[in-house]
Amino acid sequence: MNKLYIYALSFVFCLATFIALGQKTVPVDKRNVSGILRDSLNKPISGATVRLRSSQDTLQTSTNQFGFYGFKDVKSAEFLLSIQAMGYGPYNRKYFNNDTKAQLNIPPIRLGVKEEEIEAVTIERLKGPLVKGDTTEFWAKDYIVRDYARLEDLLRRMEGITIDPDGSVFYNGERVVKALFNNAQYFKGSVQEAMKELPADIVERIQIIDQNESGTGSKTMKDEQSSKVLNIVTKADKSAGRMYDISLEQGTQSRSKADGYMRWIDGPDQTSVSAGYKQLPEGVKSDPVPGNIGKGSVSRGIIMMEGPSLATDGQRKETSASFGKNIKIAEVFSMYPQYNFTYNDRWSGTQTLSENFYDEGTIASINDRYRGGYEQKHALTSSYNLKAKKGGTIMGNLSMDYNNYTTNEETSSQRSGLVNSLQEETSHKKGNNFNYRFNLDYRKTLSKTWNLTIMANSSYQGDRADDDLRTDVYADGININTPDSSVHQLRNTDNASFRNSINNMFTWTPNDKLKVQYRLGLSNNNSLRDIQSRLLEGYDPNLEANLNNYQKNNTFSIPLNIQPEYTFANGIYLSPSVELGNSWLSGRLNRGTASIERFDVLWKPRMAIGYTNKKIGSIQIGYGTTYQQPGIAQLNPDAYYSSPYDIQIGNPDLKNTQSTGADMRYSKFFNTIGFNVSIISFFNTQRNLVSGDRRLEIDPVAEVVKTTTYFVNVDGGKRMSHIINLTKTIKGMNSTLSYSSNISSNETPYLSNGNQELRKNLMQNHALSFFYSPFKWLDITPELRYTGNQDRNTLATYAGKIYNNLFYSELKFGIYLPKDFVVNANLSQSVWETTNIMSNTKPFVLNANIEKRFFKEKNGILSLVVMDAARQNVFTSYSSNEFGYINTLTNLDSRYFLLQFSWRPQIWGKSKHDTGKGRRGDGSFVK
Known part of the structure; x- marks a missing residue:
């Protein structure tokens, strides 16, 4: 309690100091700028071109017959005016105005009078990213790409931007979550779709914007959770487009694909139609297909959150369709709803090798699983924007999906070690689920010093399923007759989770140095898990389990947060914050049992200090403490049979888990040498970590393994991670050298049979790549990568260590031949070191294609592809936890051939929203 008193007293002192330092001048967000242009005889000059440029504005207008010019909604009070008039000399002057005035009247400007002429301002921009507040801007003309290049090719050359093999885009180690097109959301906002569909030659600038956590608006405080947003600013004469794509593919292994789409986009006016079908085997390692068709392939169906299944055999058939169109009502309301339909019919056979560690020894299992079934999914997503009559804006997203499915699964596990038995499971399940997610962000300026933000979130997840499940255990895994233990049940499952929250934020900005944010929230979480199980004849008579599971809980909290932020003249800012919240948990685990209720007061103090300087860069250091309340299942002493x-x-x-951590962020682009550096580090320690104490019981006759887990508090949890990104552009060689590193270390204490154990996990990812074009006819990209996962576990065999290490080298090259022929090849050599590896430890993989462009616009492509010519691209996927590891084998049939054809005409031109009044800095047109 003494520490909490010190936190509160320190905060009050800081707040009083900051308010005392405040001044009464209040900057405005936007302003009007106007003026008059005259000649040496004081007569008006009409028809002159007047341009206003700043870090946030790029505007243009003309003087009228009275020599008058004007600009509305100018974001920056500091700007450069450039004037050109026929018969007069050019005029360039930078103005530094008072940013508290909503109307700026420029003194009359006279052209032709020598004594009043001001020396022209020459601005020479250095190549590379330019930081403007929460926006980092790249100019496309600084980076050379080949003809027919996509946006993805342009992004790969920009400093600090990295793209994962699955198409996820990161800037300085943080994922980019949404795509904008001239400041309007790009269809559903998919970054992957934007970078594969859009051509590089329409791009003027790329902006990476730090927005609030929901990605619906700008950040309020510097020390605030944020999301990275990609804004694609196109050239003014290529800001509206029509995109078409028809792609066909046929290959070995019964591979086939046919899809097409049509898209029209002009700022917020957007329409999208697509349909497709594909058939392919399951579990083949998904290396990117070389060539332009492979680069432009985008799945427009429902994107599954889980990764690709690993299987030694299997096949999937998928049909998908989607339609979306913007809806606009006057200038007040706009939304972009999109409907998606996906039907999957799939089956797979998977083989895994696993080990579980106990005090008494090890249980190893060789598992073979067959799974088949279908899934039909309907999804509706929409973003929306509403301008309120009395000021303020409302932005947000809504998504709903309904899914029904049927699965049939058979699993066989041959166990050895502490037990030597065979366990077989069969499941026939049929179910459906419904989910929705909704968020709202309302912002309004209440006065010159007060702003209001209301963020509301609501979500529901519901799943119902009927399952016919049988588990048989044979004590003798070789001579299989009658099972020694058997459980056959009909199980009906009803799961539901309903979450709602609202957060009201008031921001007081008395001057340009001080901000104070007050937040009052309300959140409520309700969840239900109801499993009704009916045992059939033939079940194990010794089984005393109550397989009917009922879990219901309700959590209610009202957090209050106060956060001042003060920025000194030298660029240093301080941002202390304290959150006082309550968490009231109530619920029950089984029907008829006593209700559990728990009320906790949770403090969350934090202090952040940062510094921004053009020469040094941007750095921020934070330190804070959070608490987490245990759940109903962890608190209830009644037995729960999973x-x-x-x-x-x-x-x-159980006590609340306390996490105390520090974080550090640093980024800087050195223009003169074209070098970008970004470092993100996190350190965290935990007290009262909720952990399971696992107890083992073995039936020596039936060879049945029974585990009971008791929840306890333990200390000693530690986490640490470092994310490093270094990028060097070499303009003379038209090349980019990139290095990225992600290192994380975890120490997790847990209990086994009453004894405290410790798992130490070290994960590393290092990648070095070099984009290089030594000749006009050759592109070459070498890459080196190391991925390591080491576990040291006090329960483990193998001297307490299990591991998965990969040393990887790759060479990608493209040879550009006459008559629009291109040869692409990806060569890679891997060296794997894995505990009990089940595949080749040194696979050599060759993927290649030859393609030819057709038609006048060269938008037709025919390609012949060979994947894994040496048939060695089979690997063992490794995962681990506190109690052991699991190895999964990919599909053994890894070599295949493809014949591809794609026709992708695109027409780009001037936007109908271009009124000739210029554009804002975000690419949108001034109305």
């Missing part, structure tokens, strides 16, 4: 042989028993005396 399966017939796995039991969990909670502990009502």
Whole structure:
């Protein structure tokens, strides 16, 4: 309590100091600028071109017959005016105005009078990214790409931007979550679709913007959770387009694909139609297909959140369709709804090798699983924007999806070690689920010093399923007759989770140095898990499990947060914050049992200090503490059967988990040498970590393994991670050298059979790549990569260590031949080191294609592809936890051939929203 008193007293002192330092001048967000242009005889000059440029504005207008000019909604009070008039000399002058005035009247400007002429201002921009507040801007003309290049090719050359093999885009180690097109959301906002569909030659600038956590507006405070947003600013004469794509593909392994789409975009006016079908085997390692068709392939169906299944055999058939169109009502309301339909029919056979560690020894399992079924999904997504009558804007997103599915699964596990038995499971499940997610962001300026932001979120996840499940255990895994233990149940499952929250934020800005944010929130989470199980004849008579599971809980909290932020004249800013919240948890685990209620007061103090300087860069250091309340299942002392042989028993005396951590962020682009550096580090320690104490029981006759987990508090949890990104552009060689690194270390204490154990996990990812074009006819990209995952576990065999290490080298090259022929090849050599590896430790992989462009616009492509010519691209996927590891084998049939054809005409031109009044800095047109 003494520490909390010190936190509160320190905060009050800081707040009083900051308010005392405040001044009464208040900057405005936008202003009107106007003036008059005259000649040496004081007569008006009409028809002159007047341009206004700043870090936030790029505007243009003309003087009228009275020599008058004007600009509306100018964001910056500091700007450069450039004037050109026939018969007069040019005029360039930078103005530094008072940013508290909503109307700026420029003194009359006279052309032709020598004594009043001001020396022209020459601005020479250095190549590379330019930081403007929360926006980092790249000019496309600084980076040379080949003809027919896509946006992806342009992004790969920009400093600090990296793209994962799955198409995820990162800037300085942080994921870019949404795409904008001239400041309007690009269809659904998919970054992957934008970078594969859009051509590089329409791009004028790329902006990476730090927005608020929901990605609906600008950040309020510097020390605030944010999301990275990609804004694609096109050239003014290529800001509206029509895009078409028809792609066909046929290959070995019964591979086939046919899809097409039509898209029209002009700022917020957008229409999209697509349909497709594909058939392909399951579990083949998904290396990118070389060539232009492979680069432009985008899945427009429902994107599954889970990764690709790893299988030794299998096949999937998928049909998809989508339609979306913007809806606009006057200038007040706009939204972009999109409907998606996906139907999947798939089956797979998977083989895994796993080990679980116990005090008594190890249980190893060789598992073979067959899974088949279908899934039909309907989804509706929409973004919306509303301008309120009395000022303020409302932005947000809404998504709903309904899914029904049927799955049939058979699993066989041959166990050895502490037990030597065979366990077989069969499941026939049919179910459906419905989900929705909704968020709203309302912003309004209440006065010159007060702003209001209301953020509301609501979500629901519901799933219902009927399952016919049988588990048989054979003590003798070789001579299989009658199972020694058997459980056959009909299980009906009803799961639901309903979450709602609202956060009201008032921001007081008395001057340009001080901000104070007050937040009062309200959140409520309700969840239900209801499993009704009926045992059939033939089940194990010794089984005493209550397989009917009922869990209901309700959590209610009202957090209050106060955060001042003061920026000194030298660029240093301080941002202390303290959150006082309550968490009231109530619920029950089984029907008829006593209700559990728990009320906790949770403090969350934090202090952040930052510094921004053009020469040094941007740095921020933060330190804070958070608390987390245990859940109902962890608190309830009644037995909870997650399966017939796995039991969990909670502990009502559990304490809240305390996490104390520090973080550091640094970024800087050195223009003169074309070098970008970004470092993000996190350090975290945990007290009262909720962990499971696992107890093992073995039936020596039936060879049945039964585990019981008791929840307890343990200390000693530690986490640390470092994300490093270095990029060097070499303009003379038209090349980019990139290095990225992600290192994380975790120490997790847990209990086994009453004894405290420790798992130390170290994960590393290092990648070095070099984009280089030594000749006009050759592109070459070498890459080196190391991925390491090491576990040291006090329970593990193998001297307490299990591991998965990959050393990877790759060479990509493209040879550009006469008559529009291109040869692309990707060569890679890997060296794997994995505990109990099940595949080739040194696979050599060759993927290549030859393609030819057709038609007058060269937008037709025919390609012949060979993937994994040496048939060695088979690998063992490794994952681990506190109690062991699992190795999964990919599809053994890794070599295949493809014949591809794609026709992608695109027509780009001037926007109908271009009124000739110029554009804003974000690419949108001035009305």
